Amino acid sequence: MKIRIHPQYEYLREEILNIVAGNYIADKVYCNKRNTVEKVTIKDCEAVVKKYKTPNVINQIAYSYLRKSKAQRAYEYALILLENGINTPFPIAYVEVTNNGFFKSGYFISKYMPERLMRDLFTGIIPKDEKKHAIEELTDFTIATHAKGILPLDYNPDNIFYRIDKKSGKYSFALTDINRMRLGTKPTLDDALRSFHQFGVREDTFHEFISYYCEKTGTDIEYAYERFVTECKRDRSKSKMKRRAKKALGISRK
Numbered sequence: 001m002k003i004r005i006h007p008q009y010e011y012l013r014e015e016i017l018n019i020v021a022g023n024y025i026a027d028k029v030y031c032n033k034r035n036t037v038e039k040v041t042i043k044d045c046e047a048v049v050k051k052y053k054t055p056n057v058i059n060q061i062a063y064s065y066l067r068k069s070k071a072q073r074a075y076e077y078a079l080i081l082l083e084n085g086i087n088t089p090f091p092i093a094y095v096e097v098t099n100n101g102f103f104k105s106g107y108f109i110s111k112y113m114p115e116r117l118m119r120d121l122f123t124g125i126i127p128k129d130e131k132k133h134a135i136e137e138l139t140d141f142t143i144a145t146h147a148k149g150i151l152p153l154d155y156n157p158d159n160i161f162y163r164i165d166k167k168s169g170k171y172s173f174a175l176t177d178i179n180r181m182r183l184g185t186k187p188t189l190d191d192a193l194r195s196f197h198q199f200g201v202r203e204d205t206f207h208e209f210i211s212y213y214c215e216k217t218g219t220d221i222e223y224a225y226e227r228f229v230t231e232c233k234r235d236r237s238k239s240k241m242k243r244r245a246k247k248a249l250g251i252s253r254k
Contacts, residue, residue, distance in 0.1 A: 004075065005093040012092065015042045019049055020095050020107055039112055046112035047092055050074070054105050063103035069096055070179040071106030077178045078110065084148045087161075087174035089113050113174060115161035122157050122201055132208065137171035138162075139212045142195060146187040153180040155195045189219060193228045 001020070005013055018024055019040065026038040026049075036051040052070050055063065063069040068076070075094040082088060089110035097105045121134055138160070145152070152159070154177050161174040187195075196209045210228070214221040 001098060002096040003093065004072075004095075006091055009045070009092045012042050012045065016093050016095065016109060019109070020097065045092070048089065048110050048112050050108045050110075052106045052108075055103070060102050060104070063096075063106075064098070064101065069094075069103060069106045071096060071108045073181075074108040074110075074177075074179040077181050077183075080183065081150070081175060081178065084150065086145055086148070086150065087172065088178060089174070089176060108179075113161055113176075115163045115174060117158055118160040118162055118173075118199075119157035121162065122199065122205070131205075133169070134162075134171060135205070135208050136212050138173065139196075139209055139216065141171075141173045142192065143213070143216060146192060149184050149186050151182040151187040151191055151195070152178060153182060154178075154198075156198045156200065189224060190227055190231050193224065193231060197228070197232075 003013075003016070005016060015024075019042075024040055026040055027046075028039040029037075030039065030048075031037040035053055036049075038049050038051075040047055040049055050071075054060075071094040075091045078088050078091040082090070089112070092109040092111060093107075094109070095107040096103060097107075118138070126134075142155075152175055159175060159177040161176060163172050163174075164170070165172070192213060193210070196206060196213070199206070199209070201209075210224055211221060213219070214224050
């Protein structure tokens with residue numbers, strides 16, 4: 001077993017090992033499907049535990065010898081985001097469980113954040129001017145994140161927390177589920193368009209995101225939409241090829 005605990009939370013080592021052993025009671029279960037996400041109280045600390053499912057044999061080998069596990073990436077990416085002034089739940093620890101030298105499962109433990117998810121805002125009924133303000137603030141946050149050479153690849157409303165300052169009305173955001181990111185190069189226009197498309201919002205709301213993005217970055221909106229249509233066609237072609245390949249190989253999604 002491999003375990004890394006942030007120095008600030010070393011005093012929780014015994015409790016973290018108990019979590020991995022299954023000796024704990026969850027305060028709340030957020031997800032129990034592909035992966036398990038639970039809120040727990042560890043001594044004086046409210047935390048969220050994400051347990052990643054056991055990967056297929058190929059990925060077990062890859063995580064053992066070739067690449068970092070999702071748990072390790074989530075922990076290290078959290079530190080990178082915080083160093084760059086981008087809020088995310090503070091990383092407490094990650095654990096990798098092995099069997100006969102091969103990776104079996106991983107745990108990422110982070111501080112609990114009480115903020116709401118953007119999904120709540122997008123699906124709720126809010127005044128038009130408030131919605132416009134939220135869209136502009138989230139677009140500004142996206143532009144600032146990209147300017148730092150950081151591209152979250154799972155950029156959807158279920159992975160973005162938000163809080164509104166009661167006095168100023170200004171939004172602040174935090175990212176979660178961050179084990180997939182691209183770092184080191186400034187994201188392109190196509191990257192930005194994909195990011196906004198992941199929000200899964202209605203066409204008119206998507207148009208508001210793109211319009212404001214183009215206004216802020218000096219991008220021609222007609223060119224942006226041309227790029228978006230081109231990328232959508234390319235993505236559909238890739239998806240069709242993947243489905244055909246899986247069918248030919250007899251691979252089914254579980």
